Amino acid sequence: MRQGRRPAALGAVALIMTALVGCTSASDDVAAGTSAPRSGTDAAATTAPGTYGVPVDPALPDPTDVATDAPVTTPPSDAVRVVVTYSGWTDTSAAVEFGAYVAGVVEAGGTCTLTLTAGSSSASATVEAQPDASSTSCPMMSIAGTELSSGTWQAAVEYESSGTSGQSKPVSVTVP
Secondary structure, X not given: OHHHHHXXXXXXXXXXXXXXXXXXXXXXXXXXXXXXXXXXXXXXXXOOOOOOOOOOOOXXXXXXXOOOOOOOOOOOOOEOOEEEEEEEEEOOOOEEEEEEEEEOOOOOOOEEEEEEEEOOEEEEEEEEOEEOOOEEEEEEEEEEHHHOOOEEEEEEEEXXXXXXXXXXXXXEEEEO
């Protein structure tokens, strides 16, 4: 038992020493010649909101400027990636339900179409796509069980707008 306490105590001392070494005060900075002394008040209390201090070199950019990315645009001929977020038969609604999104595209005016096929039979549902923060959402698409026979169906979600199109990978869905 004693042997287990010593390494733990040494580890705790090392952790405390590491924490203390990282802490410095303004007087330490002044003594080292790395900062100007402060006059009686805390600089943070006297500066305007959003100001982080005087830059070392006034020619450097203001650190409070916000970088913005240019909007992502997809050329009309490029296919986009459609990702299925959930899929399957739902007993509560007695229907096949799907959700999906279009990765990397934020736009209004597109449509999402769920298509189920089994042999020569097919059924589909179309919804209006909705722009989201970083993608385009295909809200819940549903096909009632009354339109489907029992068995395994292949499903895919297709997205189309005036300048963008794409299709998800196929998904198998079992209808009871």
